[in-house]
Amino acid sequence: xxxxxxxxxxxxxxxxxxxxxxxxxxxxxxxxxxxxxxxxxxxxxxxxxxxxxxxxxxxxxxxxxxxxxxxxxxxxxxxxxxxxxxxxxxxxxxxxxxxxxxx
Numbered sequence: 001x002x003x004x005x006x007x008x009x010x011x012x013x014x015x016x017x018x019x020x021x022x023x024x025x026x027x028x029x030x031x032x033x034x035x036x037x038x039x040x041x042x043x044x045x046x047x048x049x050x051x052x053x054x055x056x057x058x059x060x061x062x063x064x065x066x067x068x069x070x071x072x073x074x075x076x077x078x079x080x081x082x083x084x085x086x087x088x089x090x091x092x093x094x095x096x097x098x099x100x101x102x103x
Contacts, residue, residue, distance in 0.1 A: 015046065017070075018045070018046050018062050018063065019038065019040060019046045021062040021070055021072075021083045022038055022046055022047070022048045022060070022061075022062050023038060024086060025048060025060065025062070025072060025083075025086060025089060025090065026038060026048055027086075028086040028087065028089070028090040029048075029050055029090050029093060029094070031090075032090055032091075032094050033052075033053065034050055034051065034052055034053075034090075034093070034094060034097065035050065035051045035052075035053065035057075036048050036049070036050045036051075037049045039059075045061060045063075046061075046062075047059045047060065047061050047075075048060040048061075048062075050093055050097065051097065052094075052097045052098055055097055055098070056097065058074065058075065058093075058096070058097060059074075059075040060072055060073070060074065060075075060080065060093060061073045061074075061075070062083055069082060069083075069084075070082070070083035070084070071083055072089045072093075074096075080092050080093060
């Protein structure tokens with residue numbers, strides 16, 4: 001009988017799943033001209049540091065909701081968009097960061 005406490009070998013770990021989503025978001029943000037750097041410190045939740053050229057930087061996180069759906073989140077714990085919709089997430093991030101850089 002298989003243990004229910006150990007993940008199956010073909011199921012990525014939570015940290016890997018998190019980083020995978022952030023890497024895809026970074027690609028979508030780069031296409032919009034935003035700088036996005038993955039920060040993955042040991043013992044910390046991975047995050048994406050995102051900035052407009054010459055503007056402020058903000059941290060973005062990826063995490064699952066209680067229903068298992070993955071979301072992108074601002075550092076102040078506000079949802080940005082469902083992680084399945086990279087276009088919507090990158091557009092919302094761009095909108096917030098450009099608004100802040102213009103004052």
